Amino acid sequence: MSILIDEKMRVVIQGITGREGTVRSKLMKEYGTNVVAGVTPGRRGEVVHGIPVYDTVEEANEREGPLDVSVIFIPAALVKEAALEAIAAGVKLLVIIPDRVPLFDVLEIAKIAKEKGARFVGPNTLGLISPGKAVLGMIGGRVESARDWFKPGMVGVTSRSGGITSAISYYLGRAGVGQSTIIHVGGDAVIGTSHPDVVQLFEEDEDTKAVVMFGEIGTSQEEGVANLMEKGEFTKPLIAFIGGAAAKSGTRFSHAGAIIEGGRGTHGEKVRRLREVGAHVVEDFNEIPKVTMDVLNNL
Amino acid sequence: MAKLYEYQGKGLLQKGGISIPKGGIAKTKEEAKKIAEEIGGPVFVKAQAWVTGRTEAGGVKCARNPTETEKGAEEILGMDIKGFAVREVLVEEKLDIDREFYIGMIIDDIARRPTLIFSPVGGTGIEKIARKHPKQVVTFPIDITTGLRSYEARNILRKGEIRGDLQRGLSDLLVKFYRVSRKYEARSAEINPLVLTKQGGIVAADSHIVIDDYAVFRHPELGIEIAREFDRPATPLEKVAYQVEAKDHRGTFYFFQMEGEFEARSGYVGFHGAGGGGSMMSMDALLSQGFKMANYCDTSGNPSASKVYRAAKIILSQRNIDGYFASGSGVASQEQFHSARGLVKAFREATLSIPAVIRIGGNSEELAMEILHDHTKDLPGTVEAYGRDTSAVFCARRLQELVEHWDYGRKGSPKEIRGKPKPSSYHFQTLTGTLYVRQEECEICTDKPCVSSCTAGILKFDGGKPILSITPEEAKRGRCTECLACELACEFHGNKAILIDLPIPGLKEAMRMRA
Ligand code: SF4
Ligand code: SF4
Numbered sequence: 066m067s068i069l070i071d072e073k074m075r076v077v078i079q080g081i082t083g084r085e086g087t088v089r090s091k092l093m094k095e096y097g098t099n100v101v102a103g104v105t106p107g108r109r110g111e112v113v114h115g116i117p118v119y120d121t122v123e124e125a126n127e128r129e130g131p132l133d134v135s136v137i138f139i140p141a142a143l144v145k146e147a148a149l150e151a152i153a154a155g156v157k158l159l160v161i162i163p164d165r166v167p168l169f170d171v172l173e174i175a176k177i178a179k180e181k182g183a184r185f186v187g188p189n190t191l192g193l194i195s196p197g198k199a200v201l202g203m204i205g206g207r208v209e210s211a212r213d214w215f216k217p218g219m220v221g222v223t224s225r226s227g228g229i230t231s232a233i234s235y236y237l238g239r240a241g242v243g244q245s246t247i248i249h250v251g252g253d254a255v256i257g258t259s260h261p262d263v264v265q266l267f268e269e270d271e272d273t274k275a276v277v278m279f280g281e282i283g284t285s286q287e288e289g290v291a292n293l294m295e296k297g298e299f300t301k302p303l304i305a306f307i308g309g310a311a312a313k314s315g316t317r318f319s320h321a322g323a324i325i326e327g328g329r330g331t332h333g334e335k336v337r338r339l340r341e342v343g344a345h346v347v348e349d350f351n352e353i354p355k356v357t358m359d360v361l362n363n364l
Numbered sequence: 365m366a367k368l369y370e371y372q373g374k375g376l377l378q379k380g381g382i383s384i385p386k387g388g389i390a391k392t393k394e395e396a397k398k399i400a401e402e403i404g405g406p407v408f409v410k411a412q413a414w415v416t417g418r419t420e421a422g423g424v425k426c427a428r429n430p431t432e433t434e435k436g437a438e439e440i441l442g443m444d445i446k447g448f449a450v451r452e453v454l455v456e457e458k459l460d461i462d463r464e465f466y467i468g469m470i471i472d473d474i475a476r477r478p479t480l481i482f483s484p485v486g487g488t489g490i491e492k493i494a495r496k497h498p499k500q501v502v503t504f505p506i507d508i509t510t511g512l513r514s515y516e517a518r519n520i521l522r523k524g525e526i527r528g529d530l531q532r533g534l535s536d537l538l539v540k541f542y543r544v545s546r547k548y549e550a551r552s553a554e555i556n557p558l559v560l561t562k563q564g565g566i567v568a569a570d571s572h573i574v575i576d577d578y579a580v581f582r583h584p585e586l587g588i589e590i591a592r593e594f595d596r597p598a599t600p601l602e603k604v605a606y607q608v609e610a611k612d613h614r615g616t617f618y619f620f621q622m623e624g625e626f627e628a629r630s631g632y633v634g635f636h637g638a639g640g641g642g643s644m645m646s647m648d649a650l651l652s653q654g655f656k657m658a659n660y661c662d663t664s665g666n667p668s669a670s671k672v673y674r675a676a677k678i679i680l681s682q683r684n685i686d687g688y689f690a691s692g693s694g695v696a697s698q699e700q701f702h703s704a705r706g707l708v709k710a711f712r713e714a715t716l717s718i719p720a721v722i723r724i725g726g727n728s729e730e731l732a733m734e735i736l737h738d739h740t741k742d743l744p745g746t747v748e749a750y751g752r753d754t755s756a757v758f759c760a761r762r763l764q765e766l767v768e769h770w771d772y773g774r775k776g777s778p779k780e781i782r783g784k785p786k787p788s789s790y791h792f793q794t795l796t797g798t799l800y801v802r803q804e805e806c807e808i809c810t811d812k813p814c815v816s817s818c819t820a821g822i823l824k825f826d827g828g829k830p831i832l833s834i835t836p837e838e839a840k841r842g843r844c845t846e847c848l849a850c851e852l853a854c855e856f857h858g859n860k861a862i863l864i865d866l867p868i869p870g871l872k873e874a875m876r877m878r879a
Contacts, residue, residue, distance in 0.1 A: 141578065142581070142582075164616065164665065165577075165578045166578060167549060167576055167578045167579035167582070168471060168549065168551060168576040168578060168579065169478075169508065169546065169549050169576070169579065171476075172471070172476055172477060172478065172508045173508050173509065175476035175477075175508075176476075176477075176507070176508050176509055177509075191697060203697055204697060205697055206696075206697035206698060206699070206726075206727045207727055210697070210727050214695065224641065225640075225641060226639060226640050226641020226642060226644075226693065227639055227640075227641070227664075227693070227697070228638065228639035228641060228642040228664070228692050228693025228694070228695065228696055228697075228726075229639070229641035229642055229645065229693045231693060231695040231696070231697060231726075232642070232693040232694045232695040232725075232752070234695075235694075235695045235752060236695075239753075252640050252641075254471065254473055254551075255471060255473050255476055256473075257476075259473075259474075261474075279641060281640075281641060281644065284473045285473060285474060286473075289474060308641050308644040308645050308648070309644045309648070310648050349757065350645055350755070350756070350757075351755045351757065
């Protein structure tokens with residue numbers, strides 16, 4: 066099993082004819098994702114890597130639907146329109162790849178998505194992958210790498226950094242620990258699916274036995290996970306690493322989400338809260354595979 | 365900068381129909397005096413700086429008359445408040461305070477909604493208010509699609525025990541305040557204190573507004589120079605870096621200095637990360653080895669080789685760094701040879717004379733490492749490259765070992781790598797620069813690797829000399845990806861005829877200003 070994506074779900078790619086859309090649709094399709102349609106306004110009738118292109122998501126849904134997922138490769142300023150279009154067409158999972166999407170646009174998407182019972186991952190995400198089944202976005206970059214780096218297994222991975230998402234999974238795989246689903250939740254301050262949302266999904270997934278989380282300073286996502294553990298709503302073992310130990314307050318370290326405001330979201334506080342509720346917080350990133358193996362062996 | 369000065373924020377509030385104290389902004393003590401004369405009563409002279417604790421640092425002075433105002437302004441202008449050089453003061457009428465309130469708007473990342481915060485006890489910071497009077501802080505999540513309704517505002521105020529006429533006046537103000545925050549897309553906004561004057565007016569006495577970095581492009585009227593959050597104004601080098609980022613949208617480039625001036629051999633390293641999480645982790649690794657960071661930098665999201673080149677040049681322009689450390693997540697989804705070529709070109713042009721450790725794991729890391737090794741052997745500096753199976757901590761330790769035993773006397777004179785191309789040489793424009801070929805060198809070139817190295821396939825031979833196989837317009841529009849492959853191929857396997865000139869506007873001036 067896996068969460069959010071498998072090889073059967075029907076996927077549309079918005080912005081499929083663009084620079085990134087073209088390249089990443091190839092990765093997704095070759096890996097085994099069930100990409101059934103692409104959308105670029107005014108480009109109906111074109112075909113990209115064997116994927117038919119339509120003018121609107123609604124049209125794609127009529128012809129190739131029902132669509133389960135939309136992966137969005139659209140310039141940041143236009144993302145809101147694209148996301149609302151997909152939600153209006155009835156798509157229930159959106160993966161918003163671009164970064165620099167304005168905050169209030171994200172809030173608007175969040176509000177409409179909630180009303181319509183849709184979920185979104187991102188913005189500013191590399192995407193997600195259920196190894197051996199399907200990939201959404203650009204994790205792995207190339208199909209050979211995606212196959213080589215990520216192996217199916219029973220550990221769920223959730224991360225606020227794209228590169229680290231791949232790194233953790235690769236190092237786990239090298240130690241013989243495969244993954245159920247690997248998800249980069251996105252580096253922004255407000256995202257559609259945060260660590261607490263992801264661990265709840267992993268909780269329900271029978272085949273996920275443990276979760277590895279890469280947290281960062283800023284936001285209250287890691288504290289949110291700790292709260293779930295405390296309330297008994299997330300009960301699987303959690304191995305966590307929190308980046309940004311040395312960052313100073315008030316300065317942004319690349320990720321918009323990684324800013325400490327008003328003393329909230331500090332490294333120390335996150336580590337303390339997670340340890341308090343029984344998470345395995347590692348100090349050294351390289352210990353993640355070993356600690357994870359120990360945890361699995363003790364199940 | 366995405367943080368607005370107090371006077372800018374107040375200007376927006378005033379446009380939104382909220383009263384602000386009478387006053388004006390002054391850059392000189394004479395201007396300050398004049399404003400005080402116009403106001404004609406006691407005033408405050410307030411340093412315009414984003415830092416907190418401005419009052420404690422002596423950046424706010426009360427003046428009873430224009431002469432005192434002049435004196436106060438003289439003291440404050442040029443003052444250094446937590447590294448922030450004050451260039452402007454706000455001169456404002458002193459209000460007759462009856463009561464103070466707090467209002468603020470933040471974005472709640474869990475609820476994914478803007479949240480309004482009100483407290484009937486303003487004046488101090490909201491954290492302090494919340495600690496001292498937890499019951500006196502009312503928060504309200506706003507529906508982004510409808511905005512703040514007046515009845516919602518009245519309910520907020522009722523919970524803060526505000527009744528009667530004051531409730532009506534304040535509810536009107538709350539609605540206006542949220543509208544301003546929404547209109548200018550504030551990531552956070554506050555009026556503190558909001559003052560009820562003895563005359564019955566409601567006036568915004570101080571304000572802090574931070575605009576969402578990503579929305580700055582929609583608000584050119586704000587004149588924000590750098591849409592990035594810092595806790596101080598940008599340095600000249602940071603401004604140069606920001607222009608590089610603004611002019612090339614392939615990937616992102618983020619740069620700031622952590623230390624401006626330092627001595628050689630004092631453990632400062634030029635830092636070049638890739639990806640937010642990987643950069644932070646690499647930074648932690650570096651600090652754990654006892655190094656200090658001259659700067660923080662992140663090039664990620666599949667940047668062009670030219671962008672990485674410019675980033676590296678900017679990092680290397682910092683004086684007195686003992687080493688160069690580049691490290692990302694270790695397992696990058698992007699093709700890593702682009703970054704490798706960008707680094708190599710920068711190292712060669714700057715005649716690298718310090719140790720550099722580059723952790724460049726990810727797609728095609730083998731090729732990336734090969735490029736980094738092979739094309740830097742003749743430099744006085746040392747370049748070591750590692751792939752995804754090597755940890756950031758190991759790399760930081762390697763740099764530590766290299767730095768420890770490095771002979772910093774070995775400066776290697778900056779040798780001209782190839783002759784300067786004449787303007788008459790064959791050339792074409794690329795997206796952000798110019799590619800020159802000194803075709804006279806091609807005549808005695810035997811291997812001719814240039815054309816085949818161009819994976820974009822835009823070069824062809826014409827009588828044994830490379831020329832464009834597409835139109836110059838197409839090359840300029842981006843068909844030439846500035847991957848730098850042809851230049852390096854020609855440098856090492858041809859006859860050093862190609863130069864891709866990638867200017868960095870303002871870099872020389874920024875370096876001179878520092879000197
Ligand atoms: S490799 Fe250089 S010198 Fe040789 S033909 Fe090409 S451009 Fe000319
Ligand atoms: S001409 Fe070709 S090889 Fe040279 S920089 Fe441009 S795209 Fe790269």
